[in-house]
Amino acid sequence: MPVQRIFFGWPVPAMPPRRIAVLLGSIALFAVITLVFTLPNSIPSGPSLGRFTDHKISLPKLPKTFSSPSILSPFRVAAHPPPVLKNTTSGDSKWYSNWNWLSPFSSSVTLDENRSLLPPLNERPPIYTYYDHTQKKAADLKAADNALLLTWRRAWWAQGFQPIILSPAEALNNPLYAELQTLELDSTLKVELSRWLAWENMGTGILCNYLVFPMGAQEDHLLSFLRRGKYPKLTRFENLGHGIFVGSKAEITAAVKTALDNPELKTAKDFISTVPKETFQVDPHHESVAYYDPVVVKNKYPKIDEAISKGANGLEILNKLIISHLHGTWRNRFSKGIAVLKPEPDHMSAAIEPAFTLAEFLAQCPESPMPSSCPPNRPKCSPCMASTPLKISTPPTYRNTSELYTIGTVPHPFTMAVLSSFRDNIDVPWIRRESSRDPWITALTKEVSGTGVSSAPRIIKFKEAVASEHGTFHTLWLTAEKEVPQDLDWRFGFTIPRNATDTGKSETPVPGPERRPQPKPDPKNGPVANPDDVKKERELLKRAKDFGQARTPAEEKLRGAIEAWNLADTEAWRFARAFLARSRVERLKWEEEEKHYVGGAGAERGKSSGWGRWFDD
Template sequence: MPVQRTFLGRPLPPMTPKRTAVLLSTIAVFAIFTLVFTLPNSIPAGPSLGRFTDHKIPLPKLPKTLSPSILNPFRQAAHAPPVQKNSTSGEASWYSNWNWLSPFSSSVTLDENRSLLPPLIDRPPIYTYYDHTLQKENDLKEAENAILVTWRRAWWAQGFKPVILSPAEAMNNPLYAELQMLEVEPYLKTEFSRWLAWETMGTGLLCNHLLLPMGSHEDALLAFLRRGDYPMLTRFDNLGSGLFAGSKADIAAAVKQALSNKSLKDAKDFITAVKPKTFQIEQRHASLAYYDSTTVKEKYSKVADEIEADGPRGLMTLNKLTISHLHTTWQNTFSKGIAVLKPQPKYMTAAIESALKLAEFLTQCPPSPLPSSCPPNNNRCKPCMASHVLKITTPEVYRNASDLYTIGTVPHPFTTALMSSSKDISEINIPWIRRKSKRDPWLTTITAELLGTGVSGPARVVKFKDAVASQYGTAHSLWITAEKDMPEDLDWYFGFTIPRNATDRGESETPVPGPERRPKIIPDPKDGPVVSEDEILKEKALLKSAVEFGKARTPEEEKIRKAIEAWNMADTEAWRFARAFLERNRMERLKWEEEERKYAGGKAGAERGKNEGWGRWFDDR
């Protein structure tokens, strides 16, 4: 029989295993509490026992100042990275850092409104020489200036920094005085002045303004030239003095060698004034098109005859021809056409209207004096004709294809919520956002084909940023925001003048056909439902309300905007990133243009009157 235990003469109840476990647990908790909080304070302080008892387990404490980051508000507050120069434009602000592919910018910038962008890539300089001091007729100057603008746009779009040199740079060269004492022909003296100006500037490319890049952004030669490292002084076979590449040391050595040539009077140009081994001759240059007088006479006799009959008018015709070839080369690069992203097609027709019209203009055949001609470097091009028109599609998803150009319109999450719900602004409140609206619907939709449906928002943001801001992405896509007008400087983005009207498609038409003659885009049923005119009008009204809401907000409306941004963190990050990236590109070009106005008389290569912008194209919006 079990032993009956007693306490003070009274029998104790039997100890079951469950009661024993509870008793032992209580004793253990009491013992630990006593050791941690009582024993260290009861032992006198002293060196002999300090290493055993003079340590306390600190209790966790919340920081007095919380981090502003919504991702981790309990993190210790830290100073935000310093504001960089030229990093703000309107409401957009950014911070350039190699960690730009972080899903959320605020994890680095510690500022919800500051986007994390990739560092600006150094543009290697490409120089051309133009003597603006010569006395010429105004018509001739205007024609030459138009050619210089085309040259600048084409090279800027390919990632270079085009710079126009003048006699001022040549005069700054110590060898200029020696050149003036030589008895050589005027054309040869001009050629030497060109090289002296190049040597003054240093390492880079020296280009004739009639030589243009006619190839894809990924072309091997253009990629090599963009690196800006030229180990040897190089010229290109069959291009004459069209393009040179070299370092400052090699340029200086070649100039000194030419000036010391005792037979300089017999030289035809700079190439014949130096030893043949001075240059490394590059055979491959399929992406370069040189419109020198010899090429124009052989391939485009009609233009050559016009130049001979009327110089200014002929040069304007030549400029129009080169622009059409640049446009044709772009169309040939993206043979599968243009994809205008249209996620949630039931209610995003009005939001993508500007992007769709831009696609229409890009698919048009540019005005050309020779519509069926090809660039001099590509005799097998496919000229733009009515029988071969680029296709415009409006898919819901983004597709990463090298021969497909993408135009994406990124809406703010509030715009998406307003247009998808078809509600009045007053009906969008925090309970509706939390209970009925979907999270990150725009970004989830466009990345569904690439990443599937089971991927979280941060991974989708990284994929989106790569599509927008990587070197490959910038050459194959354009991303704008739904709440702003189309940028005014897209000619510089694409590298050619975009037709502002639906013009010649390879057939005989009126010079400027009206809107009724524009080719109609037949929607593909695979791209989603086609909305009616009444629905489009309703969408435009909702979009206008979203734009006005974004400009001025009451404290209560600001609270709603913050709530919807917090609920759609991935969509908000994508919108801010696209806005900041586009604004930074614009500021980079404007800053460069402002700097270049100081040189070459401030007029060479400058746009006359500036184009009207894109706002007038979309007056019906």
């Protein structure tokens, strides 16, 4: 029999347990709402009791932007991506230049997964030379001049300058040209004054003879000063005569006017003698610049001087000598040789074959009419010997060393997956269950970043190696799926040899290569692949290249999955591809503009680079 509850003599009606729970919940909810809305208003606005405590605790105030719903809300309104500039696309490569280029992942700034974030292009200061293409010359002599001008342009372009060839057209455009025409002067001095008028018409910059070449490291103090593009004083260089000058527009104009107003101008033989000595600041330090003027050639290279006196063939020989000196200077900079990177080395031999071939051509000695000679500015150089080429290594990690030139091959994550797994049947379950994340960038940066580091700082180290000022001059990064670029001569500043050179070492005669001693594996350079594995690697690499060209919906899904699983490796591949493509677009745009002047002097005419011959069977 149920118990009857009594409250102050009154019977209490019985209630089911469920109704009691609902009642208590309603009361609790009402109490919470009452406290929230009425308690703040019940506190008086007078003095606070907090002033009687021993210490105060002030809560930090968050900025309004932090609590803005446009930042925190996942349903915020979509933002426009940054405006795309012109010349930011080449084939499949897309890029956007921004000072925030060291962001680990470009899409956080570009809002486009396929557009890489690159550093802004460095401004190339102009360097001018003067060439009168209107003079009547034999065809072979003009061709020899053009070859010298092309070598001059390549050398200065590789050093970070914008080489511009001036002509009488620029001198004619100068208001002072009419005054020059009224003067009866020596023909040599008149040409020299026309050269200065052409320079004055262009403004601040560098004026040099096209037989003046940068023959030193990019880090040299003089070359670094010239690259800054600010020249506070009109300067010439000791013992270089009329080889090279630097100055600002105002000082160039003042010097030209002083020369034209000189009452003894008719008896002068050169421009320097027509102006006061204090017009120029004379710099004795020019160890990184070589001037192949006729006096130097006669004293140091008499064989070539004799050939020049006989005709255009002598200028061609001089051009070969200059190219060999440029190449030799580059080789002397990298005493530790060339590193062809090979991360995850077990099955990457086929992928790095083009890079290794390039390294072999860079390591060998160029063809030279005087193999044991040195540049005029470096009389104690180390001439290239065919028996001792540069050492080529294949380390698995990147080493930030100034004495070592690095050539890297960046594979797409799919390429990396098929080669490292040694199989072509890659699918999404294999990616998620068996493959590791970002294996290439992890192996590459193991030495510079250590172990136990996430992918974001590794990507920053990689981008610095590719696109920083130091990295640009000490490394080259290719992609595994593309052929070697055809314009690397402009990257290095000299014509790269494209033929094998006899090293002077005796080997077993052909046939019989199997009897030759096989290379011994070096733990620092990774294992040496056997021929059967290399053959299969080439097949897998071709599969990866075909996969990148045209894809079915299933392959497109697979590509998206493997890129999402390897975000850092994908970022590295896109960054390297875009950086290389942008450098080519920059040069082609400049060449397109320059070909309209000086009759196109200094251009590559009807001459293929022959790059494809490297990989012929």
